[in-house]
Amino acid sequence: MASTSFQLLAFVIAGTLSQVWGTESVTAMYGETIVIPCSDGGMAAKDLMFIKWKYEKDDGTPGDLLIKQAHSDQATVQATDNYAQRVSIDDKFSLLITQASLKDQKTFTCMVVSVSNLMEYPVSVVVHKKPSSVQIMDKSEVLQRDKLTTVGTCVATDANPAATITWKKNGKPLLSDGKAVAINPSLKLDPATGLSTTSSTLQYAATKDDVNAVFACIATHESTNQETDLEPFPIHYPSETVNLEIKTPVAEGDNVTLKCQGDGNPPPSSFFFHIKGRKVLVENSDTYTLTTINREDTGEYKCSLSDNEKLEASQSILVNYLDLSLSPTGKIVKTVGDPLPVKMEKNTSGDAKVSWTKNGVAVKEPEFSKLTYADAGIYLCEVSTTSFTRHQSFELVVEGKPVITSLTKHRVDDAKHKVLTCEAEGVPEPSFQWSINSTNEESSYINGKAIHKITVIPKVNLTVSCSVTNRLGEDVMTINISSIFEEGEGNKDSSEDLEDQSKLIVGVVAGLLIAAAALGLIYWLYMKNSRQGSWKTGEKEVGTSEENKKLEDNNHTV
Numbered sequence: 394m395a396s397t398s399f400q401l402l403a404f405v406i407a408g409t410l411s412q413v414w415g416t417e418s419v420t421a422m423y424g425e426t427i428v429i430p431c432s433d434g435g436m437a438a439k440d441l442m443f444i445k446w447k448y449e450k451d452d453g454t455p456g457d458l459l460i461k462q463a464h465s466d467q468a469t470v471q472a473t474d475n476y477a478q479r480v481s482i483d484d485k486f487s488l489l490i491t492q493a494s495l496k497d498q499k500t501f502t503c504m505v506v507s508v509s510n511l512m513e514y515p516v517s518v519v520v521h522k523k524p525s526s527v528q529i530m531d532k533s534e535v536l537q538r539d540k541l542t543t544v545g546t547c548v549a550t551d552a553n554p555a556a557t558i559t560w561k562k563n564g565k566p567l568l569s570d571g572k573a574v575a576i577n578p579s580l581k582l583d584p585a586t587g588l589s590t591t592s593s594t595l596q597y598a599a600t601k602d603d604v605n606a607v608f609a610c611i612a613t614h615e616s617t618n619q620e621t622d623l624e625p626f627p628i629h630y631p632s633e634t635v636n637l638e639i640k641t642p643v644a645e646g647d648n649v650t651l652k653c654q655g656d657g658n659p660p661p662s663s664f665f666f667h668i669k670g671r672k673v674l675v676e677n678s679d680t681y682t683l684t685t686i687n688r689e690d691t692g693e694y695k696c697s698l699s700d701n702e703k704l705e706a707s708q709s710i711l712v713n714y715l716d717l718s719l720s721p722t723g724k725i726v727k728t729v730g731d732p733l734p735v736k737m738e739k740n741t742s743g744d745a746k747v748s749w750t751k752n753g754v755a756v757k758e759p760e761f762s763k764l765t766y767a768d769a770g771i772y773l774c775e776v777s778t779t780s781f782t783r784h785q786s787f788e789l790v791v792e793g794k795p796v797i798t799s800l801t802k803h804r805v806d807d808a809k810h811k812v813l814t815c816e817a818e819g820v821p822e823p824s825f826q827w828s829i830n831s832t833n834e835e836s837s838y839i840n841g842k843a844i845h846k847i848t849v850i851p852k853v854n855l856t857v858s859c860s861v862t863n864r865l866g867e868d869v870m871t872i873n874i875s876s877i878f879e880e881g882e883g884n885k886d887s888s889e890d891l892e893d894q895s896k897l898i899v900g901v902v903a904g905l906l907i908a909a910a911a912l913g914l915i916y917w918l919y920m921k922n923s924r925q926g927s928w929k930t931g932e933k934e935v936g937t938s939e940e941n942k943k944l945e946d947n948n949h950t951v
C-alpha cells in the first residue's frame with residue numbers, strides 16, 4: 394500500500410509535468426487490492442463528463458472495465474470477464490482491483506473525458522510476491538573431505554519476480570569454482586500462477602578446517618534477504634594410515650590384544666588381522682586377542698583395512714619366557730649330617746635376577762654338604778625378569794636322634810632345692826625322662842635344641858639320669874648330686890655350682906692350699922726320712938681331709 398501511494402504521488406507529479414509521456418507504473422502486492430490512480434487532470438477539468446477505465450488485453454485489443462459519470466455516485470461496470478467481480482472505483486477515480494495476481498500485470502488506462510477534451514492516462518501494473526518459503530532440502534548428513542558432496546538444495550518458493558539464491562560459508566559468499574564449490578541454480582515457473590520457484594544446489598569439497606563451518610542459504614527478493622543456516626557437518630574422510638598397537642612387554646601366558654586403527658573419519662571398523670599366515674576378518678571391532686601366548690608365537694603380526702588392504706601396519710611381538718626348575722621341591726626330610734645337593738636351573742629370554750630367602754629372610758644360594766638342624770626351614774628361590782617373576786621352594790626338615798649336649802646341676806643360694814638342666818639336640822622333638830621325682834618342670838624346644846629343667850630336693854646322695862627319646866633313637870646321661878642336708882651342716886660350701894668368679898677364687902685358694910700342703914708334706918717327709926726313713930699311708934690329718942672334700946666338690950661342678 395505504501396508503494397502504491399508513493400507511486401500515486403510520483404504519478405501526480407509526473408502527470409502535471411507532462412501527460413504526454415504516458416505510462417506510469419504501479420506495483421501491487423500479490424493477493425491484495427491493486428489501487429491504480431487516475432491523473433488528477435480529470436479532477437481539474439471543470440467540464441468533466443465521465444471517466445472510463447479500460448485495459449489492454451493480451452491480444453492487444455482494448456477491454457472495457459467501468460465508467461463513471463461526473464455527477465453520478467455509481468459507476469457502471471462494463472467488464473464481462475473475470476474483472477467484472479473485482480473492479481471498483483474510489484472517489485479519486487482510482488481503479489481498485491481485488492485479489493491481485495500476475496495476470497493483472499497489464500496496462501490500465503484511465504480515460505478522462507470532458508466537453509472540450511479527452512485525455513488518457515495509461516498505468517502499467519506490476520504484481521510482486523515474496524517467496525512463500527525458503528527451505529533447504531536434501532540436506533547432507535556429512536561432508537566428504539576433498540570430494541564434492543551435496544550440502545543441500547535451497548528452495549525459495551513462488552515469488553515474483555524470482556528470488557535469487559546465494560550461499561555463504563561462515564558469512565562469506567561461496568562462488569562456484571568448479572573444484573571445491575559447485576553451485577547449480579534452477580528456476581521453475583508455475584504455469585498456472587506465473588510464480589517462480591528458485592532452487593540452488595550447493596556441492597562442496599570439505600577440508601579439515603570445515604569441521605565447524607556454518608553453511609547458509611540466502612534468498613534475496615526485492616533487496617530483502619532471508620537467511621537459512623545449516624548446522625555444522627561432520628567431515629568424513631578415508632584413512633591414510635593404519636596403526637597396529639600391541640602392549641609390551643609380552644610374557645608367555647599373557648592374553649595379547651592387537652589393536653588396529655585407521656586415521657579416517659569415521660574410524661574404520663573392519664579389519665584383517667594377519668596371524669601367523671592366517672588372515673582373519675574382524676568386523677565391528679578393532680581388536681584381536683591372542684590368548685595364552687607362548688614363546689613360539691614370537692614373530693611379526695599385521696593388520697589392514699578390510700576395504701583397503703593396501704593400508705597395512707605391522708608389529709613384532711617378542712614373547713618373553715622364563716622357565717625355572719628347582720630340585721628338590723616340596724617338603725623334604727633329611728638326616729642331620731647328610732649332604733643335600735640343591736639344583737636351580739633357569740631358561741629365560743632376557744636377563745634374570747635370582748634371589749633366595751629362607752623363612753622370609755634373604756640368604757645366599759643354599760649349599761648343604763653336611764646338614765645341621767639350623768639348616769631346616771622354608772627355602773624360596775625367586776627369579777625375575779622385566780616381564781615376570783617365578784618362584785620355587787622347598788621345605789627342609791633335618792631330623793636326627795637326640796643327643797644330650799649337657800647335664801648340669803645348680804643350687805640357688807640358701808635354697809633347699811637344686812635345679813637340674815638337661816640339654817639335648819634332636820628332631821623330632823625328643824621327650825625327656827628323669828630317674829627322679831621332681832617338681833617345676835620347664836622345657837623349651839627351638840631349632841632342634843631342647844632344654845629341660847627340673848627342681849629336686851635330694852635327701853640323700855644320688856645318681857640322677859636324664860634320658861631323651863624320639864622315634865629315631867635315645868640318649869642317656871647321669872649326674873651325681875649330694876644331699877643338700879649334709880652339705881647344709883658342713884656349711885663350707887653352700888653352692889655346688891659356683892659362679893665363675895667364685896670358682897676362680899676357690900680354685901686359687903685351693904691351689905695355694907695344695908701348694909702349702911705339698912710344701913708341708915715335703916718338709917714332713919724330709920723330717921720323717923731324716924728321722925725314721927719310712928711313712929704311713931693311712932694317717933690322716935684334719936686339715937688335709939677338709940682340703941680333699943673341697944677338691945672333690947669342685948670336680949663335680951666342672
Ligand SMILES: *[C@@H]1O[C@H](CO)[C@@H](O)[C@H](O)[C@H]1NC(C)=O
Nearest residue numbers: 646647648649682683684685
Ligand atoms: C586369557 O583369556 C582367557 C579366555 O579368554 C581367560 O580365561 C584367561 O583368564 C585370560 N588370561 C589372562 C592372564 O588374562
Ligand SMILES: *[C@@H]1O[C@H](CO)[C@@H](O)[C@H](O)[C@H]1NC(C)=O
Nearest residue numbers: 688689714716739740741742
Ligand atoms: C631354553 O628354551 C628355549 C625355548 O624353549 C629352548 O630352545 C632352549 O633349548 C632352552 N634351553 C635350555 C638350556 O633348556
Ligand SMILES: *[C@@H]1O[C@H](CO)[C@@H](O)[C@H](O)[C@H]1NC(C)=O
Nearest residue numbers: 827828829830831852855857
Ligand atoms: C616317686 O613318687 C612316687 C609317688 O609319688 C613313689 O611311688 C615313687 O617311689 C617315687 N620314686 C622315687 C624314685 O622317689
Ligand SMILES: *[C@@H]1O[C@H](CO)[C@@H](O)[C@H](O)[C@H]1NC(C)=O
Nearest residue numbers: 853854875876879942945946
Ligand atoms: C655324700 O657325699 C659326700 C661327698 O660328696 C660325702 O661326704 C658323704 O659322706 C656322702 N653321704 C652318704 C650318706 O653317702
Ligand SMILES: *[C@@H]1O[C@H](CO)[C@@H](O)[C@H](O)[C@H]1NC(C)=O
Nearest residue numbers: 855856871872873874948949
Ligand atoms: C658318681 O658316683 C659313683 C659312685 O657313687 C661313681 O662311680 C661315678 O663315677 C660318679 N660319677 C660321676 C659322673 O662323678
